[in-house]
Amino acid sequence: MEQLFQKFLKKVGTVSTKVVRDFIYQIDWKDRMIGIRGARGVGKTTLLLQYIQQQLPLDNQTLYVSLDDIYFSNNTLVELADQFVKNGGKFLILDEVHRYATWSVELKNIYDDHPSLRVAFTGSSALHLHRAKADLSRRAVMYYMPGLSFREFLHLAPQYQLNFPSVSLPEIIDNHTELCLSLTQQFKPLPAFQQYLSLGYYPYFSENEDTYHLKLIEVLNLILEIDLPHVVNINFSSINQLRKLLQILAESTPFKPNIQKLSERIGSTRNTVISYLQYLENTEILSLLYSTTKGVSAMQKPEKVYLQNPNLFFALAPDNANKGSLRETFFLSQLRPKHAVQYPKQGDFLIDGKWTAEIGGASKSKRQIKGVEDGFITADDIEIGYQNKIPLWLFGFLY
Numbered sequence: 001m002e003q004l005f006q007k008f009l010k011k012v013g014t015v016s017t018k019v020v021r022d023f024i025y026q027i028d029w030k031d032r033m034i035g036i037r038g039a040r041g042v043g044k045t046t047l048l049l050q051y052i053q054q055q056l057p058l059d060n061q062t063l064y065v066s067l068d069d070i071y072f073s074n075n076t077l078v079e080l081a082d083q084f085v086k087n088g089g090k091f092l093i094l095d096e097v098h099r100y101a102t103w104s105v106e107l108k109n110i111y112d113d114h115p116s117l118r119v120a121f122t123g124s125s126a127l128h129l130h131r132a133k134a135d136l137s138r139r140a141v142m143y144y145m146p147g148l149s150f151r152e153f154l155h156l157a158p159q160y161q162l163n164f165p166s167v168s169l170p171e172i173i174d175n176h177t178e179l180c181l182s183l184t185q186q187f188k189p190l191p192a193f194q195q196y197l198s199l200g201y202y203p204y205f206s207e208n209e210d211t212y213h214l215k216l217i218e219v220l221n222l223i224l225e226i227d228l229p230h231v232v233n234i235n236f237s238s239i240n241q242l243r244k245l246l247q248i249l250a251e252s253t254p255f256k257p258n259i260q261k262l263s264e265r266i267g268s269t270r271n272t273v274i275s276y277l278q279y280l281e282n283t284e285i286l287s288l289l290y291s292t293t294k295g296v297s298a299m300q301k302p303e304k305v306y307l308q309n310p311n312l313f314f315a316l317a318p319d320n321a322n323k324g325s326l327r328e329t330f331f332l333s334q335l336r337p338k339h340a341v342q343y344p345k346q347g348d349f350l351i352d353g354k355w356t357a358e359i360g361g362a363s364k365s366k367r368q369i370k371g372v373e374d375g376f377i378t379a380d381d382i383e384i385g386y387q388n389k390i391p392l393w394l395f396g397f398l399y
Helices: 002-012 044-055 077-086 103-113 126-130 150-156 169-183 189-199 209-231 236-250 259-266 270-282 311-316 323-335 392-397
Strands: 033-037 062-066 091-095 118-123 141-144 286-289 304-307 349-351 355-360 375-379 389-391
Touching: 002 044, 002 062, 033 044, 044 062, 044 091, 044 118, 077 091, 077 103, 091 103, 103 118, 150 189, 150 392, 169 389, 169 392, 189 209, 189 311, 189 392, 209 236, 209 311, 236 259, 236 270, 236 304, 236 311, 259 270, 270 286, 286 323, 304 311, 304 323, 311 323, 323 349, 323 355, 323 392, 375 392, 389 392
Parallel strands: 033 118, 033 141, 062 091, 091 118, 355 375, 375 389
Antiparallel strands: 286 304, 349 355
């Protein structure tokens, strides 16, 4: 255990708290067991280490450990927790729990056996954490950490360093002209927005923008080659089919899937393609949009399929990214962390069962939402909107 403490103190000492995401303040850290899920690369590890630096004692009461550490080749998590508590431990911070086969059962035992111990843990996707629900029900309070919003990118990016408050969706809909007038006095949103679409969703853009998309491809490969096979039964041939599927989606217009044609193109069956789409959504590579008129069943075809965030287009299809897909993908990625989004009868998106959004360019007309109550146009390539035409970039201030 001494080596684990040494690794922890060395790692926590290298993390800067100059820029801390607002997400850290949305978590009630007083709960006995907290789980944080989110895609690979969104900054979960950094968040944990920043919390330790700011709030926890850096002595024998606190321990951070990643569960892919070689320590666990000869020791169990339960044994670590037991020894830690006996030596005065109070705060156990666990990273990458999905890399440890029996993590959910052992966390349940730790929760039940050590009522004085507070535990926080991270996992990389819903795919891993979904299977832990039964073990951790009524024990762990779960949080979802998305990638950076456009607002957070403006705060983190060295060339901007702008700290704006988030705004609610009703504020945007009702007061977008005033908001935009105020914001555009402080920065030029359109060029900054183009940067965000390409490389602003994952915080490691600040390390080296030139290699950002290469790192993103590496992350996708880790998900396909390590994360997925660890949880579901797929082989090398299936991984190649998943890659083909991603390439098709990255080069498509806003995609209404023909499952039969997709299955023929990648050499698979209809049900397998639907399973693939669901796997890729659970690992946060895709976002699936379902109809408002149907309940979601296991083998139901989604109405539309999107990459999870716009940066993925520039990694997978840098020369063929469809502008319409980029716009809709951005909008969906900024809305979903806080709102329910479905496929409507009219328009592109139905939000919280109330607002209908139609996405397009600066000249987008109101034809598709004519007669729709609470409908609005979300327009790209404009700085300031008018009436129910709202600039697309402004929805990047929701969180």
